[in-house]
Amino acid sequence: MPPSVPSSPTGSNRQRTQGARVLCGGTYDGNYFQPTVIADVTPSMSVFQEELFGPVVSVIKAKDADDAIKLANNTRYGLYIGG
Numbered sequence: 001m002p003p004s005v006p007s008s009p010t011g012s013n014r015q016r017t018q019g020a021r022v023l024c025g026g027t028y029d030g031n032y033f034q035p036t037v038i039a040d041v042t043p044s045m046s047v048f049q050e051e052l053f054g055p056v057v058s059v060i061k062a063k064d065a066d067d068a069i070k071l072a073n074n075t076r077y078g079l080y081i082g083g
Contacts, residue, residue, distance in 0.1 A: 018045045025055075043074055051076075 025036030035055040041048050047058050062068035 018042075020045060020047060020058075023059075043071065049075055 020041050021039045023037040023039050025034035026038075027034050033054045037057050037059065038047055039059040041058040041060045043049070043060075047056075048060065060071055062071055
């Protein structure tokens with residue numbers, strides 16, 4: 001695979017160095033990327049800011065409902081709530 005192409009839809013190694021934890025998945029099974037759960041994600045991480053192409057979910061802690069809405073609205077590719 002060329003160096004410019006990420007080895008996984010999540011860039012798992014990059015996320016780990018930024019402090020996230022891959023709880024399950026994060027690997028290929030043949031040609032298929034396994035469903036993946038990434039925890040301890042923060043808004044400064046690329047997995048929060050970039051659109052992922054694969055069966056991936058990021059777990060992000062919010063202080064309360066208002067903080068959860070701010071987090072959801074704080075990305076180009078995420079959900080938009082209210083406004």
